[in-house]
Amino acid sequence: MAFLNxxxxxxxxxxxxxxxxxxxxxxxxxxxxxxxPFAPPAPVQAALRNAAPRIEYTAVAGLPQLRExxxxxxxxxxxxxxDAGQVLVAPGTKPLLHNIMRAFQPAAVYLPxxxxxxxGPQARLAGHEVINIPTSFExxxxxxxxxxEQAVARSSxxxxxxxxxxxxxxxxxxxxxxxxxxxALTQVLxxxxxxxxxxxxxxxxxxxxxxxxxxxxxPERTLVTTGMSKWCGAGGWRLGALILPPDAPSALFNAxxxxxxxxxxxxxxxxxxxxxxxxxxxxxxxxxxAAQRRILRAVGAVVHAALLASGLRVHAPQGxxxxxxxxxxxxxxxAAQGIIxxxxxxxxxxxxxGVALLPGMAFGMPPEWYTARLAYVDFDGDAxxxxxxxxxxxxxAHAAKMLEGIDALGxxxxxxxxxx
Ligand code: PMP
Numbered sequence: 001m002a003f004l005n006x007x008x009x010x011x012x013x014x015x016x017x018x019x020x021x022x023x024x025x026x027x028x029x030x031x032x033x034x035x036x037p038f039a040p041p042a043p044v045q046a047a048l049r050n051a052a053p054r055i056e057y058t059a060v061a062g063l064p065q066l067r068e069x070x071x072x073x074x075x076x077x078x079x080x081x082x083d084a085g086q087v088l089v090a091p092g093t094k095p096l097l098h099n100i101m102r103a104f105q106p107a108a109v110y111l112p113x114x115x116x117x118x119x120g121p122q123a124r125l126a127g128h129e130v131i132n133i134p135t136s137f138e139x140x141x142x143x144x145x146x147x148x149e150q151a152v153a154r155s156s157x158x159x160x161x162x163x164x165x166x167x168x169x170x171x172x173x174x175x176x177x178x179x180x181x182x183x184a185l186t187q188v189l190x191x192x193x194x195x196x197x198x199x200x201x202x203x204x205x206x207x208x209x210x211x212x213x214x215x216x217x218x219p220e221r222t223l224v225t226t227g228m229s230k231w232c233g234a235g236g237w238r239l240g241a242l243i244l245p246p247d248a249p250s251a252l253f254n255a256x257x258x259x260x261x262x263x264x265x266x267x268x269x270x271x272x273x274x275x276x277x278x279x280x281x282x283x284x285x286x287x288x289x290a291a292q293r294r295i296l297r298a299v300g301a302v303v304h305a306a307l308l309a310s311g312l313r314v315h316a317p318q319g320x321x322x323x324x325x326x327x328x329x330x331x332x333x334x335a336a337q338g339i340i341x342x343x344x345x346x347x348x349x350x351x352x353x354g355v356a357l358l359p360g361m362a363f364g365m366p367p368e369w370y371t372a373r374l375a376y377v378d379f380d381g382d383a384x385x386x387x388x389x390x391x392x393x394x395x396x397a398h399a400a401k402m403l404e405g406i407d408a409l410g411x412x413x414x415x416x417x418x419x420x
Pocket of ligand 1: 092093228240
């Protein structure tokens with residue numbers, strides 16, 4: 001074929017499919033698309049309105065004041081030294097991740113199974129070999145030093161540069177790495193001279209506020225990506241940032257600026273102006289972050305409990321707003337119904353019960369493991385913020401629509417079991 005063979009990312013396919021079903025008047029439980037439930041704070045929105053006249057192109061790397069601000073912000077919250085010269089701003093982290101992949105000569109890209117949907121396609125677009133690192137439910141979907149070493153041994157091109165993509169708190173699993181797990185992984189990273197993309201876009205939504213950046217333990221070759229899409233509720237505004245290692249080769253920095261200049265040019269000037277306000281580390285911001293964490297933790301807990309009651313295997317979330325559901329206790333019943341993989345499972349759940357989940361295969365999971373991602377963001381974030389100081393008592397009420405969806409899921413599973 002004369003054209004590139006690349007499918008639309010499955011999140012967007014599902015979101016558009018869900019909207020089409022809703023347009024037909026069907027009730028759909030929207031667990032598919034992971035959009036942050038909280039809007040940007042009012043002063044940040046006001047800053048964006050005021051910045052509408054900013055019609056200029058900025059420098060490719062971003063406004064110098066914003067690079068300064070993001071550097072001092074992350075230095076403060078992550079506790080390691082960052083200079084503004086290490087920061088690149090872009091229209092979202094997705095193009096940054098893409099350009100980072102492009103900036104490396106053909107490499108071996110190591111991806112945990114599961115990991116976020118776009119890393120694999122982006123790595124393949126850049127001509128890299130993709131090597132999966134298996135995990136298990138019992139191992140809380142974490143990669144271990146042993147699993148990483150075994151994956152290295154499987155590479156068909158051992159001389160190539162190694163690039164690991166790590167994402168925690170994680171999409172699709174909602175789990176994080178403890179400091180001792182990070183330390184143990186770092187030993188292999190150092191020994192094997194890995195470059196790491198540490199996608200820390202959910203870091204500020206670690207439910208206990210205890211995120212530890214990989215750059216603080218493996219500073220020499222960690223590229224941290226972050227941005228306003230999740231903690232600031234501004235996915236559609238498109239603002240992402242990259243923090244390079246302090247002594248990153250200038251060739252890497254130049255390649256990223258070159259790629260940015262030939263693709264997106266710069267993040268929109270008004271959005272960068274609003275980001276200057278968003279990254280203002282004042283008491284209001286600490287309160288906003290603490291409230292979001294408390295709400296996500298409380299809502300996550302009730303959603304998790306309801307899912308366990310329906311017979312699924314799933315770990316309690318630690319950060320962000322996702323859960324990776326393991327339907328394997330139902331694998332016999334699913335197979336008996338001719339449902340042989342996670343995509344068919346999700347298609348049937350949407351058609352029969354109006355429950356929209358994203359199949360594990362989108363995250364690199366073996367399809368026959370019957371896993372699927374659930375995003376627990378279908379609640380009124382502003383209403384929850386107004387009750388943040390008593391959210392534990394109110395979480396069930398706020399999560400009502402989602403709990404109804406989990407009931408529908410549970411009922412579907414009961415019927416599945418009884419039809420065996
Ligand atoms: N990484 C992860 C793990 C994500 O979940 C997302 C958004 N779904 C992104 C990156 C992309 O975010 P952005 O809006 O900054 O492009």
